[in-house]
Amino acid sequence: MIDDLMDIIAQIEVNIDYPEYEDVEQLTTNDLLPKTNDWLEKIDHILSRVQTGQMLKKGIDTIIVGKPNVGKSSLLNALLEEDKAIVTDIAGTTRDLVEGQIHIGSVQLNLIDTAGIRESNDKIEQIGIEKSQEKLKDAKLVLLVFDGSKELDEEDKQLLELTKDKMRLIIYNKLDKAEANKDGIWISASNKEIQPLIDALENLYQNDLLKEDPLLSNERQIGLLNLAKEDMLRAKEAMNRMVEPDLIEIDIQAAHDHLKEILGEVHREDLLDTLFSKFCLGK
Ligand SMILES: Nc1nc2c(ncn2[C@@H]2O[C@H](COP(=O)(O)OP(=O)(O)OP(=O)(O)O)[C@@H](O)[C@H]2O)c(=O)[nH]1
Ligand SMILES: [Mg+2]
Structure with a gap:
């Protein structure tokens, strides 16, 4: 520089x-x-x-988005290597935002796990969903999670549309009970098999732009x-x-x-x- x-x-x-x-x-x-x-x-x-x-110094605000039950909280926990967010098989488990930080090389990601986005009549869940959508606006990177063991449905497609202008990675979870039959990053969050995602994140932020530069600070x-x-x-x-x-x-x-x-x-x-x-x- x-x-x-x-x-x-x-x-x-x-x-x-x-x-x-x-x-x-x-x-x-x-x-x-x-x-x-x-x-x-x-x-x-x-x-x-x-x-x-x-931006890299402050960390990249990274939001984990997806329908309920696709494994967003499991993914957060796998990335953090810690059981921070509650995981259950009940759709609508996460209601509040759960946050944590990881480092990918020299880059810090500020991760936010969110309430699964869907139509809901549950008042508390609805507030959580609104928070998810609010956070999505400010996020710099979106980890969009789908259940790889199922076909994409209308709600998944709406999320694709909702995030299309964002920097995003498309992730298919539950590879342990699925076949990687689409383009995307295939992982199994509950089995902590997330290396393909880590690799993708490394690639995303690895160019000479990010090398230490005395002028940057x-x-x-x-x-x-x-x-x-x-x-x-x-x-x-x-x-x-x-x-x-x-x-x-x-x-x-x-x-x-x-x-x-x-x-x-x-x-x-x-x-x-x-x-x-x-x-x-x-x-
Ligand atoms: N087979 C399999 N099950 C998984 C995997 N990841 C998560 N699950 C299961 O999927 C269910 C939902 O996981 P969560 O991590 O709570 O999903 P979520 O997207 O956070 O769900 P909400 O908070 O309700 O939006 C749980 O029963 C998990 O054990 C996976 O890689 N493979
Ligand atoms: Mg959750």
């Missing part, structure tokens, strides 16, 4: 700071607009990585990054109003300074190295 930042800074310096390289007087709005768009895109990219990093730096974005947006807006390039450069310069502040203690030397290696400045 530091490389990405230095890249933007170096590019701005080439276009704005270093008249020897390109004649500043000749830079027109037409030249600057595509460049500014490009810088904005890069800043947004870094910001989205920062946000992902922050620092609130001050995130603030500066947002300021740089505002400067760039202002520059872009000025371009659209056909303001003098000189004035537009003031905003770009401000963005540059904010980005450089993020680098803080990173040595000036490194920056020059990047400049020289990328643009052969001064050679």
Whole structure:
């Protein structure tokens, strides 16, 4: 990420700071607009990585959803390796939310077991179902559980529809009394056979995005990054109003300074190295 930042800074310096390289007087709005768009895109990219990093630190809110009796609480217990939620063969056992945390590699999942979603006349169960639906809205990841020993029915299909815009994993439980005849993750929660799910979770959150990055954690730096974005947006807006390039450069310069502040203690030397290696400045 530091490389990405230095890249933007170096590019701005080439276009704005270093008249020897390109004649500043000749830079027109037409030249600057595509460049500014490009810088904005890069800043947004870094910001989205920062946000992902922050989310991973706090944990990913993961909701276990499904009809009653499919084995949601059994799955929670298997994941937690602890009998935290009550499991019975009575549909509608879980009424309140049951929560627990697990770690998959460096990623924390905040698990929430919920009341099975169905039409119910039971007042207490109905409140539980409403809580499930409320939690579903905020959840970042959905573990949608079906009973693999049965055909999907209308209620299952409604849950597929309800969660279709969410990041989700489709899980078929009770593999011990079923055949894996559909695409999905097949497990047996009550037998603690959940490795395919663990593997799927690992795959989901395993990419270089998540590698430790010193920039991901620092609130001050995130603030500066947002300021740089505002400067760039202002520059872009000025371009659209056909303001003098000189004035537009003031905003770009401000963005540059904010980005450089993020680098803080990173040595000036490194920056020059990047400049020289990328643009052969001064050679
Ligand atoms: N054969 C088999 N039975 C299972 C499995 N997982 C759960 N069960 C059984 O299914 C029944 C319901 O399990 P729960 O975990 O309570 O199901 P739930 O989805 O939490 O149900 P509600 O809380 O009512 O919504 C229990 O009798 C469990 O023992 C499994 O992998 N195989
Ligand atoms: Mg339950």
